Each structure stands twice: as structure tokens, then as C-alpha cells.
Amino acid sequence: MREIFMPPAGKRQMLVSALLDWYGANGRHLPWRMRDGGHPDPYHVLLSEIMLQQTTVTAVIPYYQAFLARWPDVCALASGRDEDVMQAWAGLGYYARARNLLRAAREICNNHDGRFPATACELGTLPGIGPYTAAAVAAIAFGEAILPVDANIARVSARLLEFSEPLPRGLEKLRKLAQGICPEENAGDFCQAMMDLGAMVCTPRHPGCGECPIQTFCKAGKSGNAEAFPVKSLKKQRPVEHGVFYVLEDGSGQMAVRRRPPHGIWGGLLEIPSSGWRGAHALPQNFEACAEWEDAENFRHVFTHFTLEMEWRRGVLLSQEMGPPDVRFLPWQEVVRAGVPSPIAKGLRRMMGK
Numbered sequence: 048m049r050e051i052f053m054p055p056a057g058k059r060q061m062l063v064s065a066l067l068d069w070y071g072a073n074g075r076h077l078p079w080r081m082r083d084g085g086h087p088d089p090y091h092v093l094l095s096e097i098m099l100q101q102t103t104v105t106a107v108i109p110y111y112q113a114f115l116a117r118w119p120d121v122c123a124l125a126s127g128r129d130e131d132v133m134q135a136w137a138g139l140g141y142y143a144r145a146r147n148l149l150r151a152a153r154e155i156c157n158n159h160d161g162r163f164p165a166t167a168c169e170l171g172t173l174p175g176i177g178p179y180t181a182a183a184v185a186a187i188a189f190g191e192a193i194l195p196v197d198a199n200i201a202r203v204s205a206r207l208l209e210f211s212e213p214l215p216r217g218l219e220k221l222r223k224l225a226q227g228i229c230p231e232e233n234a235g236d237f238c239q240a241m242m243d244l245g246a247m248v249c250t251p252r253h254p255g256c257g258e259c260p261i262q263t264f265c266k267a268g269k270s271g272n273a274e275a276f277p278v279k280s281l282k283k284q285r286p287v288e289h290g291v292f293y294v295l296e297d298g299s300g301q302m303a304v305r306r307r308p309p310h311g312i313w314g315g316l317l318e319i320p321s322s323g324w325r326g327a328h329a330l331p332q333n334f335e336a337c338a339e340w341e342d343a344e345n346f347r348h349v350f351t352h353f354t355l356e357m358e359w360r361r362g363v364l365l366s367q368e369m370g371p372p373d374v375r376f377l378p379w380q381e382v383v384r385a386g387v388p389s390p391i392a393k394g395l396r397r398m399m400g401k
């Protein structure tokens with residue numbers, strides 16, 4: 048793995064400010080949050096964080112409100128009957144979470160006078176509370192400068208740093224690196240801002256880098272490579288294929304294109320000839336002999352089921368008589384506008400310097 052450079056302190060501060068400004072204007076209004084700079088009740092944070100594991104925000108909100116109405120503080124919950132709590136949890140699934148919640152509440156009530164420990168380290172010693180939940184409660188409810196690295200924060204951090212070690216194997220290392228971005232002040236808001244950015248902008252597919260408040264600090268956002276991160280562990284890693292893409296020009300500002308068959312990858316779209324990967328169709332006869340080819344900039348594109356290393360070559364037709372069959376020549380701009388697949392459009396724009 049190549050070395051990872053953290054942004055220098057000044058830039059980190061700018062990143063934090065940009066993200067917090069965005070969060071102030073765009074962050075989600077959720078019933079367990081305080082949006083005026085204060086810290087929410089740790090019981091509210093604990094309840095919401097445990098419910099949110101494996102479950103969507105939309106599904107959690109009515110359960111969260113029902114729990115608070117019935118058990119308004121941690122000691123009320125601790126004195127609840129197991130069967131009542133499990134029944135109230137019904138429909139949320141993953142019932143071990145409800146049991147963990149009860150164990151933690153009873154420990155806090157019985158052995159800590161109903162007061163939550165205020166650090167991730169102490170919270171992590173309570174039964175039923177894992178490292179992630181401990182960090183979330185410590186940061187959001189007590190302002191400790193610790194980043195709870197959930198799936199959203201892992202994704203944003205991996206992209207920010209172009210962290211190329213596969214996850215989850217490299218998660219501990221990523222956690223330590225990401226911790227270096229977490230500010231000493233406003234840590235709770237910063238964590239929630241990272242969570243919201245991951246849920247709303249830096250999504251697993253089609254991240255909105257163009258509208259992202261921290262794009263100027265983000266390595267993957269700047270290189271246009273966001274979807275390649277986080278890299279998945281080998282077990283789940285996509286196979287990598289290698290394809291060669293040919294930009295054949297006719298010497299008058301036009302390039303060779305052809306129409307793909309209606310079905311399969313990029314069905315029915317215009318393409319430039321390519322070879323060597325699962326979506327490639329046979330090259331026209333004598334195609335490679337009709338020009339002298341130069342290498343151009345390569346890049347990778349991530350499909351759902353595989354990653355495509357795209358090798359680009361560019362050449363000018365040696366003579367009009369050598370024009371290959373099955374292709375037609377169109378002006379560059381027209382090709383890009385005609386709705387070629389986005390990785391091909393991206394490669395062509397790079398060649399045009401746009």
C-alpha cells in the first residue's frame with residue numbers, strides 16, 4: 048500500500064469548517080439531535096445509535112419516539128420488564144440489540160447512579176456497548192474528540208485519503224487515520240456532519256462530488272475516482288479486467304464509432320472499438336494495422352460486478368483506403384454528445400483536455 052499523506056493542520060481546519068458550515072445548512076433534523084451547538088442526552092444518543100445499527104433512519108424514528116414516551120430516561124428503561132422491551136422492539140429486528148440496550152441501561156443505573164460515563168474508554172467497558180457505540184455516545188453527547196467510524200464515515204474517510212487498503216481488514220488503520228481529521232472542538236457535530244455527508248452526498252454509488260463541500264480536500268473527489276473507494280477486502284473484491292480502447296481519427300477531426308448490440312453492457316449505445324474485456328465486441332478486421340497507435344492516459348472504471356482497467360490508445364488512419372468496415376466517423380464533440388457510455392465520454396474528454 049502506498050503511503051498516505053494527511054492534509055496539513057491548516058487544511059484540516061479548513062476542511063472541518065467547510066463541513067460544519069454545510070452541516071449547519073443541510074444536516075438532517077433528527078429527533079435525537081441538538082442543532083444549537085448543545086449536547087444531547089446520552090440516553091437519547093445511545094438509544095438512537097443502537098437502533099440505527101442495520102436499520103434505516105426512517106424505520107427507527109417511530110420506535111425511538113415510542114421508547115422515549117414509555118421509558119423517558121435510562122433508569123426507567125433499566126426497570127422495564129424484558130418482555131415489554133422486547134415487545135416494543137418487535138419489528139426492528141436484530142433483537143440482540145434490545146438485549147444489549149437493556150444490559151447497558153441496567154449497568155448505568157445500578158452501578159453508575161444513573162449517570163453515563165463520559166469517555167469512550169469507560170463507555171466501552173459497559174456490557175452491551177461496543178467500540179463504535181461508545182465512540183458515538185462520547186463524541187455526540189460529551190464532545191470527546193473521537194470519530195465513530197460507521198459505514199458512512201469509513202466511506203467518506205477512505206475517499207478523502209484514497210485509502211487503498213481493503214476494508215474491513217484495514218478498518219483499524221483507517222480509523223486511526225480518520226481520527227487525525229477529527230477536531231478537538233465541535234467533535235459531536237463534526238461526526239454527525241460526516242455521517243450526513245456519507246448518507247446524503249458521498250453515497251456508495253454516484254457520489255455527488257460536484258456539490259460536495261469538501262471536494263477541494265478530497266483526493267478521490269479530485270481524481271474522479273470516488274467509486275473506487277473504499278477498496279473491498281479480497282473476499283468481496285470485484286474481479287479486475289483489462290480492456291484496450293482505441294480512438295481512431297481520420298485526420299480531419301473525426302473518430303471511428305459504432306453502435307453496440309441492443310442487449311448487454313452499454314446496450315444500444317455508440318462506442319469506440321475496444322478489446323480484451325467482457326463487454327468488448329470483435330474488433331473490425333485489420334483494425335490494429337490501420338494506424339500507428341500512441342498510448343494515452345489510462346484509468347479505471349468500477350462496474351457493479353467488476354473493475355475495468357481502461358487502457359487508451361490513439362491513432363490516425365494511415366490511409367483512407369485502410370478505413371475499417373463496420374465503423375463510421377463522427378466529429379469528437381458529436382460523439383461525446385451522442386450519449387456514449389460515461390467511461391468512454393470521460394476518456395475522450397481527458398484527451399480533449401476538458
Ligand code: SF4
Pocket residue numbers: 203206207248249250254255256257259260261262263265266267268269273
Ligand atoms: S468529494 Fe466526492 S468522494 Fe470526496 S467526500 Fe465529497 S462526495 Fe465523497
